[in-house]
Amino acid sequence: MMVTSVAPVNIAVIKYWGKRDEDLILPINDSLSGTLSVDAMCTKTTILASSTLKENIFLLNGKKQSFENPRLLNCLQEIRSRANPGLPQLNWNLSICSENNFPTAAGLASSAAGYACLVHALAALFQIEGDISAIARRGSGSACRSIFGGWVQWCMGSSPTGEDSIARPIAPASHWPEMRVLILVVDDQKKKYSSTTGMQRSVETSKLLEYRATEIVPKKIEAMKEAILMKDFESFARITMEDSNQFHAVCLDTFPPCVYMNDTSHAIVNMVHTYNKFKNSSKVSYAFDAGPNACLYLLDSVVDEIFSVINYVFPPVTSHQADYITGIPITREPISEELKSVFEHNVLDKYGALRYLIHTTIGDGPKTLNSPDDHLLNLNGLPKRSYDD
Numbered sequence: 001m002m003v004t005s006v007a008p009v010n011i012a013v014i015k016y017w018g019k020r021d022e023d024l025i026l027p028i029n030d031s032l033s034g035t036l037s038v039d040a041m042c043t044k045t046t047i048l049a050s051s052t053l054k055e056n057i058f059l060l061n062g063k064k065q066s067f068e069n070p071r072l073l074n075c076l077q078e079i080r081s082r083a084n085p086g087l088p089q090l091n092w093n094l095s096i097c098s099e100n101n102f103p104t105a106a107g108l109a110s111s112a113a114g115y116a117c118l119v120h121a122l123a124a125l126f127q128i129e130g131d132i133s134a135i136a137r138r139g140s141g142s143a144c145r146s147i148f149g150g151w152v153q154w155c156m157g158s159s160p161t162g163e164d165s166i167a168r169p170i171a172p173a174s175h176w177p178e179m180r181v182l183i184l185v186v187d188d189q190k191k192k193y194s195s196t197t198g199m200q201r202s203v204e205t206s207k208l209l210e211y212r213a214t215e216i217v218p219k220k221i222e223a224m225k226e227a228i229l230m231k232d233f234e235s236f237a238r239i240t241m242e243d244s245n246q247f248h249a250v251c252l253d254t255f256p257p258c259v260y261m262n263d264t265s266h267a268i269v270n271m272v273h274t275y276n277k278f279k280n281s282s283k284v285s286y287a288f289d290a291g292p293n294a295c296l297y298l299l300d301s302v303v304d305e306i307f308s309v310i311n312y313v314f315p316p317v318t319s320h321q322a323d324y325i326t327g328i329p330i331t332r333e334p335i336s337e338e339l340k341s342v343f344e345h346n347v348l349d350k351y352g353a354l355r356y357l358i359h360t361t362i363g364d365g366p367k368t369l370n371s372p373d374d375h376l377l378n379l380n381g382l383p384k385r386s387y388d389d
């Protein structure tokens with residue numbers, strides 16, 4: 001019995017930061033995100049359940065992981081408790097093989113795509129129906145939002161047992177087809193401290209976090225929902241940038257502080273504000289997760305122009321565009337003379353501050369792949385490909 005799922009990354013425009021229950025992964029505020037298309041960034045997970053497997057195995061990007069990971073076991077236990085008790089696979093071992101086609105643990109939401117994919121595949125394997133977002137939440141909080149496509153709210157809930165802490169779709173991907181996302185990868189290495197540790201420390205030490213969660217976020221969630229439903233980019237962009245900035249202010253208010261953004265991140269912020277000022281309106285917005293990489297939300301009409309600005313301000317080391325930009329192709333236009341004069345003092349005097357760019361859009365939720373060619377495992381539960389490279 002073998003299933004393969006793919007699942008998307010999501011990037012929050014109103015951030016989740018802080019838990020009220022560490023084990024159940026219950027947040028202290030609602031959050032809201034865009035689910036990104038699996039065409040550019042995704043996790044793929046194959047699970048084999050078999051009576052002949054001698055032990056449980058979990059491979060992530062070709063590396064053996066411990067099966068004794070409490071988050072993995074919590075997801076499995078929740079799935080098994082919802083399954084029909086007569087299913088034979090409930091008594092079999094599992095071989096799990098997962099791959100992210102983007103950097104893992106670098107602040108690009110790999111845990112969100114990873115656990116959404118795992119839970120989606122497990123649900124197919126154990127024939128679970130209905131909402132599985134609360135199960136994905138037990139793997140990683142942000143994973144519950146990747147269970148749906150489009151624009152998604154994670155409602156914090158109030159029950160101490162967490163059954164109402166679930167994700168809810170606000171609008172499908174097709175609602176705002178002009179929306180684009182540019183991920184500017186500044187550093188694709190594993191970050192110093194995970195979101196889990198960082199937010200734990202913020203809950204313990206930051207007074208600003210408490211104020212944010214109770215006074216600011218509830219109003220912002222409503223304003224953001226309205227901006228998305230009305231396709232009001234100006235408001236959307238402003239709230240997104242304000243929330244990202246406030247989240248990083250909380251990180252700095254944490255003791256000792258969690259410093260996730262670096263000089264290049266701040267140069268990106270500066271570039272976006274300079275561009276928006278030149279345009280006399282917010283045409284581009286940024287959101288930074290727990291790392292230095294930027295996620296720019298923008299409309300398709302400005303992608304080519306902002307790309308010309310990015311190339312001018314952050315000179316790439318390669319002229320080979322295929323290595324530098326993945327996802328939806330972008331026309332490489334020379335920067336206009338007018339923009340050149342606006343940005344001439346912002347140009348970074350070093351090459352390669354941006355490692356590469358991913359151009360994508362809002363997309364659908366996880367799906368099951370049905371062709372046997374899509375499976376990452378063979379029938380013995382071993383990976384089909386060699387991971388030596």
Ligand SMILES: Nc1ncnc2c1ncn2[C@@H]1O[C@H](COP(=O)(O)OP(=O)(O)OP(=O)(O)O)[C@@H](O)[C@H]1O
Binds near residue numbers: 108110111114
């Ligand atoms: N495909 C996957 N399947 C299962 N677990 C995964 C997968 N990818 C990542 N993870 C888990 O998520 C962890 C990384 O989570 P972490 O929150 O540190 O980084 P991130 O999700 O990339 O960043 P952020 O959540 O801040 O955007 C990994 O160490 C691993 O335990």
Ligand SMILES: C[C@@](O)(CCOP(=O)(O)OP(=O)(O)O)CC(=O)O
Binds near residue numbers: 141
């Ligand atoms: C900054 C964030 O990306 C934090 C994500 O945190 P995680 O969901 O990775 O944390 P855990 O629940 O401990 O696994 C903001 C967000 O996605 O809302």
